[in-house]
Amino acid sequence: MKYRMLLIALLAVLLSCGTANLSAAAEEVDDTSILKGLGTFFSTFNLGFLANQRYEIETGLIVTGLNDIKVPGDSGDLISYKDDLKAETGFHFRFKLTQPLAEKHRLVFTYAPMKISSSGRFAPDTAGEFFTFAGMEIPSGLASTLDFDGEYRLDSYRQAYVFDVANISGMGISFGVAAEIRDEAVTLKSGDYYGKRADNNIVALASVGLNRVYNAKTSFLAEADILIDAQNPSLDLYLGATHLIKESSKVKAGYRLVQRSVDSSSFYNKAMFHMLTVGLDIDL
Numbered sequence: 707m708k709y710r711m712l713l714i715a716l717l718a719v720l721l722s723c724g725t726a727n728l729s730a731a732a733e734e735v736d737d738t739s740i741l742k743g744l745g746t747f748f749s750t751f752n753l754g755f756l757a758n759q760r761y762e763i764e765t766g767l768i769v770t771g772l773n774d775i776k777v778p779g780d781s782g783d784l785i786s787y788k789d790d791l792k793a794e795t796g797f798h799f800r801f802k803l804t805q806p807l808a809e810k811h812r813l814v815f816t817y818a819p820m821k822i823s824s825s826g827r828f829a830p831d832t833a834g835e836f837f838t839f840a841g842m843e844i845p846s847g848l849a850s851t852l853d854f855d856g857e858y859r860l861d862s863y864r865q866a867y868v869f870d871v872a873n874i875s876g877m878g879i880s881f882g883v884a885a886e887i888r889d890e891a892v893t894l895k896s897g898d899y900y901g902k903r904a905d906n907n908i909v910a911l912a913s914v915g916l917n918r919v920y921n922a923k924t925s926f927l928a929e930a931d932i933l934i935d936a937q938n939p940s941l942d943l944y945l946g947a948t949h950l951i952k953e954s955s956k957v958k959a960g961y962r963l964v965q966r967s968v969d970s971s972s973f974y975n976k977a978m979f980h981m982l983t984v985g986l987d988i989d990l
């Protein structure tokens with residue numbers, strides 16, 4: 707619950723920071739517009755600055771490249787949610803809100819939920835008499851006869867500050883820092899046997915972005931959020947392109963790679979997910 711409250715606080719900061727350019731936005735928004743009406747309704751925040759925001763919606767297929775899990779990390783038995791169980795091809799969703807603060811400065815909030823289901827029967831690779839996962843213990847001989855259902859969930863809430871460093875011959879370069887709340891859970895069950903591990907944590911990320919303008923309507927971009935940690939590195943990499951379809955709207959398509967690594971006494975996870983993405987960018 708405390709992390710949910712922190713998320714709300716981050717959103718409040720995002721909204722309130724927009725008042726820095728409120729005057730300019732107010733000149734562009736008609737008093738009779740729907741956005742102005744909503745701004746009056748949600749009187750906790752003055753939403754006139756919505757006229758300067760950008761919204762990005764992304765969806766597409768998820769294919770599991772790697773997902774090895776142990777719970778606990780120091781005494782549980784290793785299971786692959788890709789190789790031992792069969793991982794389903796799922797869909798992902800991502801929402802991004804960009805709020806300009808001043809020239810070359812902006813805040814970017816990202817919500818990215820992800821859930822992958824796996825199922826199947828496998829022969830546990832364990833040195834003991836029991837297969838152990840998150841407090842669940844099953845005799846090794848019995849475990850190999852059971853059908854299992856597994857689920858891996860990782861929901862991230864990311865707040866980033868981004869600075870546009872330079873634009874060289876049509877190539878925009880940006881750097882930033884981000885705080886990310888990770889709400890994650892892994893489950894494994896078969897009949898009455900059930901094991902679950904859930905956790906919330908906050909990490910700091912470094913962000914980098916490249917945007918290459920190809921012509922008046924098309925741009926190519928690369929974005930990465932990186933956790934630089936020798937023991938627990940992670941990467942969220944996007945390569946794609948945008949194409950202008952209206953004055954303030956773009957379609958986008960690309961490839962996203964999400965890598966995750968955790969090695970602690972309570973949890974071990976090495977994961978890699980490949981995502982084919984399509985989306986829409988809208989400037990208000």
